[in-house]
Amino acid sequence: MEALAKTKEERLSILSKVFSPSSPITTSDFFFGRIEQLSNICDAINERGQHAILxxxxxxxxxxxxxxxxxxxxNLFPVIVTCNRKxxxxxxxxxxxxxVQHSTTTKGIGFKPSEIEHFINLGTYLNPKSENFQSDIIKILNNYKQYTFLFIFDEFDNIINDKTREDFADLIKSFSDNITNSTIVLVGIADDIESLIGNHQSLERCLKQVKMPRMSKKECEEIIDNGLAALDIKISIKVKEKIIEFASGFPHYVHLMCKYGAxxxxxxxKFEFSQVYLxxxxxxxxxxxxxxLKSSYRKAIVGTQKWQDIxxxxxxxxxxxYNCINKMDIIKNYNIIAGSNVSGGTISYNLKQFCSTDRGNVLTKIGSGINTRYRxxxxxxxxxxxxKLNSN
Known part of the structure; x- marks a missing residue:
């Protein structure tokens, strides 16, 4: 028996769940890809004394x-804390x-007293002014060895205080040596782990490094195909490939275009994602x-058409x-877009200006001389x- 077609209201309700460009996906039903990274984190959880940094x-x-x-x-108790600068x-x-809450029961007063259940969080056992704060954390968690904990600290790059980062490094080492029921995962924006946690070579043995690359074409296809299928929408290969090309490996832009098109x-x-809707x-x-982003772009292109073309x-x-661009490739593409035949010196000034505040700092120069790259x-x-290029 065929399933009944979804109503417009039902499809609109599902839309906000399957395509979420403004906020992270919160349910695994609509999370696709990243199997390798998830597997690496799982390995860290299953290995004694191992923690991870994403x-x-x-x-x-x-x-x-x-x-x-x-x-x-x-079979574990997960905790996510979003870090901020303060x-x-x-x-x-x-x-x-x-x-982390646990329950305790006490007997009431009187004849045939009933048991009363209380909920207590483990934070109540911590004294924020204790001189042995790190040891206190370990002691508390060791009192609950029957449970397995996963502590995820998201946006760890927001922490700018060096002492706080050093304390985390020290605690991870202590966890590795003294706790078997808890795993710490640090998550943050960085090109390498030193940018997040500092240069702590002693952490190498106990901190699994998991780099999150841009999404592959296959992973982007998963987001598009599964999301649109939930909305009873078909899409041609040509339009799908354009979405993937525009997104440049960022799930945010896959979600953004699919959401507004859908x-x-x-x-x-309607039920087809055509070029018109793209x-x-x-x-x-x-x-x-x-x-x-829009403000930086406006600063970058103000003036003649040449700025926009570059x-x-x-x-x-x-x-x-390293997500860097070769200057010769920029010149080649500029000549195609502008219909010109210029050499490198003609646009060197423009590229230098794109690295300045006046032009929105849209580019960063990497290296010098023949090794110059831009990112x-x-x-x-x-x-x-x-x-923007495809909106004209």
């Missing part, structure tokens, strides 16, 4: 993966243990992009393993520029 560029889905961890690993080491761990499709009671999605996606050329150029300062700018 790092990568902004917008590659680290927080969504952190949420996925809380549902994927069974947090101290003690404050963060008070938050973490404060999210919303228009459902609103018109054009609408591009326009809506640009309108709903982070204001900081930034378009940068977005169209291939990137290396988008905000990696998500590349995807935004591609949308």
């Amino acid at each position: 790092f990568g560029e902004r917008g590659v889905g680290k927080t969504s993966l952190a949420n996925k961890m809380t549902e994927s690993f069974t 947090d101290t080491f003690n404050n963060i761990w008070l938050q973490a243990l404060g999210k 919303h228009e499709i459902i609103k018109n009671n 054009n609408i999605a591009i326009k809506k996606g640009i309108e709903n992009t982070n204001e900081q 930034i378009f050329a940068c977005a169209q150029s291939p990137i290396d393993n 988008f300062t905000n990696p998500m700018m590349r995807a935004f520029v591609k949308l």
Whole structure:
């Protein structure tokens, strides 16, 4: 017996769950890809004395993966704490243990008293002014060896206090030596782990490094195919590949275009994601992009058409393993876009200016001389520029 078709209201209700560009995916039903990274975290949890650090560029889905961890690993108690700039080491761990509750029962007073159940969080056992705060954490968790805990500290890059980072490094080493029922996972924006936790070589043996790369084409396809299938929407291979190309490996932009395209499709009671709806999605996606990105872009292109053509050329150029762009590729693409035949010296001034505040700091220069490369300062700018290029 065929299932009944979903109503417009049902499809719109599902839409906000399957495509979520503004906030991380919170349910595993609509989280796709990242199997390798999830497996690496699982290995750390299952290995005694091992912890993990998940790092990568902004917008590659680290927080969504952190949420996925809380549902994927069974027989443990997961805790997520989102760090901010004002947090101290003690404050963060008070938050973490404060999210772990256990119940105790006491007998009431009187003839045939009934038992009364109380809920207590482990944070109540911590004294924030204790001189042995780290030892106190270990002691508390060792009192609950019958449980397995997973402590995830998201947006760890927000912590700018060196002492707080050093305390975390020391605690991870102590956990590795003294606790068997708890795993710490640090999550943050960084090119390498030193940027997050500092240069602590002694952590190498107990801290598994898990880099979160940009999404592969296959992973982007999973988001598109599964999300649209839940909305009874079909999409051609050509349109799907355009979405993947524009997104540049960032799940945020896959979700952004699919959400606005699908919303228009459902609103018109249609069931096919055609080029017409992709054009609408591009326009809506640009309108709903982070204001900081839009502001930097406006500063970059103010003036003659040449500024815009060069930034378009940068977005169209291939990137290396470090997400950097070769100057010769920029020149080649600029000549195609502008219909010209210029050499490197003609645009060197423009590229230098793109690295300045006056031009929005859209690029960062890497290296010098023949080894000069350029990288988008905000990696998500590349995807935004591609949308602008295809919106004209």
